Amino acid sequence: MRQIICGLLIFFVTIGFSACAPKQKKVVDPGSERIYRITVSDRFGRISSEFWTIDKLEKLGVKTIFSSYFDRAMKYDDAEFKVVSLLKIISQFELKSGEDAILLNCFDDYQGILPISDALKYDLQLATKIELGFGSSKPDWLNPLLVVVSDGKEPPFAERFLTANIRELKFVRLSDYYGPLRKIAKDSKEASQGFEVYKNNCLFCHSLKGRGGNKGARLLQVYEFAKETGQQKFLNNFKNSHHKDNADKQNVEQFVTRDQLQRVMDFLLALKRSEEKKS
Ligand code: HEC
Numbered sequence: 001m002r003q004i005i006c007g008l009l010i011f012f013v014t015i016g017f018s019a020c021a022p023k024q025k026k027v028v029d030p031g032s033e034r035i036y037r038i039t040v041s042d043r044f045g046r047i048s049s050e051f052w053t054i055d056k057l058e059k060l061g062v063k064t065i066f067s068s069y070f071d072r073a074m075k076y077d078d079a080e081f082k083v084v085s086l087l088k089i090i091s092q093f094e095l096k097s098g099e100d101a102i103l104l105n106c107f108d109d110y111q112g113i114l115p116i117s118d119a120l121k122y123d124l125q126l127a128t129k130i131e132l133g134f135g136s137s138k139p140d141w142l143n144p145l146l147v148v149v150s151d152g153k154e155p156p157f158a159e160r161f162l163t164a165n166i167r168e169l170k171f172v173r174l175s176d177y178y179g180p181l182r183k184i185a186k187d188s189k190e191a192s193q194g195f196e197v198y199k200n201n202c203l204f205c206h207s208l209k210g211r212g213g214n215k216g217a218r219l220l221q222v223y224e225f226a227k228e229t230g231q232q233k234f235l236n237n238f239k240n241s242h243h244k245d246n247a248d249k250q251n252v253e254q255f256v257t258r259d260q261l262q263r264v265m266d267f268l269l270a271l272k273r274s275e276e277k278k279s
Pocket residue numbers: 110159197198201202203204205206215216217218219222234235237238241242250252256264
């Protein structure tokens with residue numbers, strides 16, 4: 001009898017396990033060898049960098065979390081992250097030059113930037129490991145370190161809370177970073193609204209005046225924003241590169257409305273005119 005019960009038990013346990021066994025997952029783990037740079041400046045503006053490994057970061061304390069914010073933007077189901085609190089990392093450094101933001105330089109020429117106030121307000125996390133559900137396709141750029149919004153936090157839905165592939169965290173001042181662009185944005189209400197859209201969704205890949213990343217084309221050089229045809233070409237090409245099913249999962253279209261794109265063009269035109277005035 002005992003043997004039968006035992007046998008049954010083993011039978012059910014086996015069935016149970018195979019029924020619920022997780023299907024194979026895709027794990028993105030850069031391993032412990034990768035080196036990340038954290039850069040600060042001293043009171044005199046002299047810059048120095050520390051080198052951090054995943055092990056060193058994880059010694060600050062790790063958690064496993066999900067992010068419905070990330071799943072929504074990427075159209076994934078239950079991606080799972082091993083994360084370290086960004087605030088915990090920030091607290092390891094003494095900021096002596098009024099730094100109020102972290103510039104995020106990435107392996108793929110993406111350049112993110114996060115105000116420290118955002119890290120505080122939304123308790124942002126940095127993933128050291130990413131686990132995608134079975135069958136999810138992973139774009140090349142989706143590697144740690146990755147900014148992650150935890151469940152329960154609701155920042156505005158924008159590209160800027162999804163920076164991946166980070167190689168360097170650099171403490172900077174927002175006023176220095178955006179200064180030259182903001183000055184031009186003051187030209188008109190439209191340009192200033194366009195600047196906000198651009199800095200939250202585009203600058204990371206389409207650099208302007210030496211700020212931002214270079215994954216995408218230099219838009220100012222490519223389009224004639226003063227002309228109707230130039231604007232139409234911009235809108236069409238934007239759609240082609242950034243619609244929701246694009247191969248590289250760069251669905252930027254989900255973050256901006258048609259009106260906001262119009263404001264972006266107003267801003268880029270203002271920038272172009274100011275450059276022409278100077279030359
Ligand atoms: C994650 C990086 C990334 C972000 C963010 C991004 N882009 Fe792009 N964009 C690209 C890449 C890569 C291409 C394709 C390569 C290229 O630029 O031709 C592209 C292409 C484009 C094109 C077509 C360029 C051409 O000549 O074919 C336009 C227009 C464009 N992006 C506008 C925008 C605007 C406006 C935003 C913000 C609302 C934005 N992009 C945000 C990376 C990005």
